Amino acid sequence: MFAGVKGNGVLDYVSCWHRKAISHMTANPAIRTAFVSTNSITQGEQVGVLWSELYRLGAKIHFAHRTFQWSSEARGKAAVHCVIIGFALHDGVAKTLFDYETLQGEPHALKVSNINPYLVEGDDNFLTKRRSHFKPSVPAIAFGSMPNDGGHLLLDPEQKKSLVAEERKAEPWLRLILGSEEFINGIERWCLWLNGISPAELRSLPLVKGRLEKVREHRAASPREATQALAATPTLFGEIRQPSGTYLAIPKTSSERRAYIPIGFLPQAIIANTELFTIADAGLFHFGVLTSLMHMAWVRAVCGRLKSDYRYSAGIVYNNFPWPEPDEKQTVAVEKAAQEVLNARSRYPASTFADLYDPLAMPPDLSAAHRSLDKAVDAAYGKKSFASEAERVAFLFKRYESLTSLLSAAAKKKKK
Structure with a gap:
C-alpha cells in the first residue's frame, strides 16, 4: 500500500485502510470517509510518514475525535485507545474537533479553523x-550507553x-546502571565499568x-561486522x-x-543505559520546563507509544519541543518552583x-509543588491558563510554527 514511501516501515497495519480509502475516493471526490482506529497514527514517527502521503494525495481532515x-465487552479484553478521523479529498468550511476530559468520558465539540494530523487546531505541519x-x-539530549555484551558486563x-x-x-570497577524500569522503580542493577x-x-x-572472555565470544559470534570489531575491546x-x-x-x-x-538529576557515577535519555548541560530551568504540564501536553500529543505507555524520543519529542523564551524574572520563578519539586521529593x-x-x-x-511549577512555566510562555489540553497543544504548535519559520527565514537570508 505504501510502496516507495520513505519510512513506511514504521506504519501500523491500520494505516493501509486510510490509503485504500483514498484510492476509492480519487475515483469519486465527493466521497467522504471516517475510520475508528488506534491512536498510533496520530503519534510519533507515523504522523509524518502517513499523513504527508495522504495530504500529498489531497486528503483534508474534516472532523476528529481525539x-x-x-473497552470491549469481552471478558479480560484490554481497552484500546482510539481516535476517529473523518477526511475527504476536498476541504471543509466547518470543522469539528471532539475532545475528552477523561479517556472514558463524553466528548465535547469544538469548532475549529483547521485540524492537523496530531488532532489539534493548527496548520498542517509534520x-x-x-x-x-x-x-x-x-542543551543536547543523548541516548545512554549500550553494553552489547550478551549480559556478561x-x-x-x-x-x-x-x-x-x-x-x-x-569493587571499585562496579557501577550502578539504570534504564527506565530501574530509574522509576528503584531496581538495583550493576555493571562492570572498566x-x-x-x-x-x-x-x-x-x-x-x-x-570479559564471554563478552569477546559474544561479540565475535555476531553476524554484524561492527559488533565483531568490538570483540577487540571487551x-x-x-x-x-x-x-x-x-x-x-x-x-x-x-x-x-x-x-x-x-x-531527575543523576551523578556521573551512575551509568545510564539506552533506556534512559541524558542531558548533560541541564540546569534547574530545563528540569522545570521538562517536568511541567506544558511539556507533558507536548509529549502526549506527539510521542510514540509502547502499548499505551509514553515512548519518549529525542528526534520527534525533545528536538522539536518549542521552549519558552522567558525574561530573567520568569526564569528565576521556574527555577525556584523546580527546586520546590525536588525538595518535596526529598522528603x-x-x-x-x-x-x-x-x-x-x-x-x-x-x-502542590508541581502545580506551582506548572503556573511558573505557563507564565514563561506568556500564558496564565488553558481551557483544555487540546488548547495547550494548539498553542505549542503555533509557537513551533513561529519559531521554525523564523529560523528558516534567517537561514535563507544567511545563504543569500
Whole structure:
C-alpha cells in the first residue's frame, strides 16, 4: 500500500485502510470517509510518514475525535485507545474537533479553523525527526550507553555481592546502571565499568577476566561486522555516551497513568543505559520546563507509544519541543518552583518514582509543588491558563510554527 514511501516501515497495519480509502475516493471526490482506529497514527514517527502521503494525495481532515478509550465487552479484553478521523479529498468550511476530559468520558465539540494530523487546531505541519534541536541554545539530549555484551558486563545484586566477596579488588570497577524500569522503580542493577583499568589490575581479577572472555565470544559470534570489531575491546561497553558530570535523566518508557514523566538529576557515577535519555548541560530551568504540564501536553500529543505507555524520543519529542523564551524574572520563578519539586521529593527518601507519581499515592506537597511549577512555566510562555489540553497543544504548535519559520527565514537570508 505504501510502496516507495520513505519510512513506511514504521506504519501500523491500520494505516493501509486510510490509503485504500483514498484510492476509492480519487475515483469519486465527493466521497467522504471516517475510520475508528488506534491512536498510533496520530503519534510519533507515523504522523509524518502517513499523513504527508495522504495530504500529498489531497486528503483534508474534516472532523476528529481525539484519543478516547474503547473497552470491549469481552471478558479480560484490554481497552484500546482510539481516535476517529473523518477526511475527504476536498476541504471543509466547518470543522469539528471532539475532545475528552477523561479517556472514558463524553466528548465535547469544538469548532475549529483547521485540524492537523496530531488532532489539534493548527496548520498542517509534520514534525520531522531531528538529530539536534532546531535552536542551538537548547542543551543536547543523548541516548545512554549500550553494553552489547550478551549480559556478561551486567550483574544483579546477588551476582555483584558474590563477585566482590571473591574478588574484593573488583569493587571499585562496579557501577550502578539504570534504564527506565530501574530509574522509576528503584531496581538495583550493576555493571562492570572498566574504562581506564590497567592491564596489571585486570590480570589480578580472574573472575572479571572470565566475564570479559564471554563478552569477546559474544561479540565475535555476531553476524554484524561492527559488533565483531568490538570483540577487540571487551572491557568497554559497545557504545559509550556517559556524561562527564551530573546529568538529567529522562526515562524512554513511562506509564501513561502518570500526570508527569518522572525525570531527575543523576551523578556521573551512575551509568545510564539506552533506556534512559541524558542531558548533560541541564540546569534547574530545563528540569522545570521538562517536568511541567506544558511539556507533558507536548509529549502526549506527539510521542510514540509502547502499548499505551509514553515512548519518549529525542528526534520527534525533545528536538522539536518549542521552549519558552522567558525574561530573567520568569526564569528565576521556574527555577525556584523546580527546586520546590525536588525538595518535596526529598522528603520521601524511601519512596521510588513509581510511588511518588502514582495517581493515587502522590504526596499532597509534591502535587502542590508541581502545580506551582506548572503556573511558573505557563507564565514563561506568556500564558496564565488553558481551557483544555487540546488548547495547550494548539498553542505549542503555533509557537513551533513561529519559531521554525523564523529560523528558516534567517537561514535563507544567511545563504543569500
